[in-house]
Amino acid sequence: MFKRSDKDKRPTVQIFVDGVAVATREGDTVSAALLASGRDVRRATAVSGAARLPYCMMGVCFDCLVTIDGVGNRQGCLVPVAEGMQVEIQKGKREIGR
Amino acid sequence: MHRDYDVAVVGGGLLGSAIAWGLGRLGKKVAVLDEGDLARRASRANFALVWVQSKGLGLPAYTVWTVRASQTWGKLASELKEQTGLDVCLQQNGGFHLTLGDDEFEQRGQLVTRMHNQAGSADYNMEMLSASDVKKMLPLIGPEVSGGSFCPFDGHVNSLRTLRAFHTGFAHFAVDYLPEQAVSAIARDGGEFRLTTAKGEVRAGKVVLAAGNANQTLAPMVGLYAPMGPTRGQIVVTERTAPFMPHPLDTVRQTDEGTVMIGDSREDALDERAPKHSINAVMADRAQRMFPHLARLNVIRAWAGIRVMPQDGFPIYERSETHPGAFVACCHSGVTLAPNHAFEVARMVAAGALEPELVGAFSARRFAAAGTATSGYY
Numbered sequence: 001m002f003k004r005s006d007k008d009k010r011p012t013v014q015i016f017v018d019g020v021a022v023a024t025r026e027g028d029t030v031s032a033a034l035l036a037s038g039r040d041v042r043r044a045t046a047v048s049g050a051a052r053l054p055y056c057m058m059g060v061c062f063d064c065l066v067t068i069d070g071v072g073n074r075q076g077c078l079v080p081v082a083e084g085m086q087v088e089i090q091k092g093k094r095e096i097g098r
Numbered sequence: 099m100h101r102d103y104d105v106a107v108v109g110g111g112l113l114g115s116a117i118a119w120g121l122g123r124l125g126k127k128v129a130v131l132d133e134g135d136l137a138r139r140a141s142r143a144n145f146a147l148v149w150v151q152s153k154g155l156g157l158p159a160y161t162v163w164t165v166r167a168s169q170t171w172g173k174l175a176s177e178l179k180e181q182t183g184l185d186v187c188l189q190q191n192g193g194f195h196l197t198l199g200d201d202e203f204e205q206r207g208q209l210v211t212r213m214h215n216q217a218g219s220a221d222y223n224m225e226m227l228s229a230s231d232v233k234k235m236l237p238l239i240g241p242e243v244s245g246g247s248f249c250p251f252d253g254h255v256n257s258l259r260t261l262r263a264f265h266t267g268f269a270h271f272a273v274d275y276l277p278e279q280a281v282s283a284i285a286r287d288g289g290e291f292r293l294t295t296a297k298g299e300v301r302a303g304k305v306v307l308a309a310g311n312a313n314q315t316l317a318p319m320v321g322l323y324a325p326m327g328p329t330r331g332q333i334v335v336t337e338r339t340a341p342f343m344p345h346p347l348d349t350v351r352q353t354d355e356g357t358v359m360i361g362d363s364r365e366d367a368l369d370e371r372a373p374k375h376s377i378n379a380v381m382a383d384r385a386q387r388m389f390p391h392l393a394r395l396n397v398i399r400a401w402a403g404i405r406v407m408p409q410d411g412f413p414i415y416e417r418s419e420t421h422p423g424a425f426v427a428c429c430h431s432g433v434t435l436a437p438n439h440a441f442e443v444a445r446m447v448a449a450g451a452l453e454p455e456l457v458g459a460f461s462a463r464r465f466a467a468a469g470t471a472t473s474g475y476y
Binding site: 046047071072073092093094095096097098 | 238337338339340342355356391394395396
């Protein structure tokens with residue numbers, strides 16, 4: 001759905017989404033990177049399990065919750081990507097101890 | 099003579115709603131007179147336990163009354179589900195009070211012994227368990243947990259949905275919910291009561307005062323006595339997490355939707371609106387010593403509420419001698435005792451008389467006999 005601009009010359013940063021390498025750009029937030037990846041990055045909500053994607057992209061709506069480097073319920077739109085980052089699409093509630 | 103209702107219930111919280119729902123269930127025409135949204139609603143601030151253990155020291159009849167409620171909760175939950183489609187998520191597979199360190203374990207053990215030795219109590223099988231036995235049932239407890247007491251009757255429920263279910267049920271019965279109608283005066287006139295509210299007058303054949311701590315000022319209007327001693331409490335709530343607590347504690351529980359509620363302080367100063375962080379810090383610290391994994395969770399809410407609390411902690415149920423048809427009902431445990439209010443107290447109000455064998459011990463006349471006991475609960 002999203003297409004990166006040809007004029008975007010920022011250096012590439014490699015992250016892993018559910019174990020699969022994804023090329024992102026320096027300065028992307030995790031949410032922006034997920035949306036630009038072309039992958040199905042829909043999470044499932046904690047109570048009803050409804051599918052959700054990042055929405056507000058500014059830290060307000062909490063629809064971008066994602067597990068980053070083993071920590072659940074992170075707001076992907078507020079976290080910049082980093083080389084080697086492990087991202088997991090969160091299906092349902094955060095697990096205790098993660 | 100025109101009369102609007104068979105019964106006017108003053109108070110639309112869990113206690114008043116349970117009684118009104120129970121009266122509606124018996125075919126009575128009922129008005130529930132409630133305050134507005136700014137009221138201090140204990141029914142929306144509580145911890146939602148259906149709790150038995152440790153209650154009733156000093157008043158054995160309270161253990162009998164509480165066990166009765168615990169054993170009838172399933173019937174209430176299924177009737178509400180059938181009527182309204184709302185699942186109140188009752189879970190009754192036993193609950194814990196956990197202790198940190200040897201001193202707390204020893205003190206709790208002494209309480210369990212005193213409860214066992216009290217004549218006339220219902221035996222609710224409260225027992226002390228070692229830390230290793232607790233760990234079999236609550237695998238994620240931390241190393242500081244020295245053990246705890248367990249009672250198989252204990253449980254919890256979604257109390258907000260319970261309140262909603264009662265109110266949804268009103269529409270199926272002949273129960274009118276009338277908000278923004280705080281009662282300022284009650285007069286008995288002929289064979290009926292005239293209640294003055296913010297929006298006019300309501301007339302009813304009987305009146306039930308179920309207005310929480312406000313019962314203290316309402317009761318004398320109909321020749322009743324309801325001495326109250328409210329306390330303030332705080333609760334901290336975490337983000338939702340996958341189920342990890344198979345049993346609730348009296349101070350920590352995981353709700354049906356996954357949040358973890360951490361309670362519950364007790365303060366005498368009632369007028370502080372905002373939660374006090376120093377108190378929340380102590381509660382959160384104890385909770386994460388019990389369950390170290392909690393330290394990773396984000397806190398998403400905290401609130402303070404005012405407990406409805408009769409002066410000695412035990413319920414008050416009384417029928418007025420001077421104003422026939424007037425009743426007062428006060429208790430702290432509006433969640434735990436909800437089935438008793440919906441089924442037993444409603445039946446007694448409809449019949450016009452309280453049954454001494456069930457609620458005789460909870461007469462306000464006990465306050466005339468000086469300083470006998472406290473509930474042992476708070």
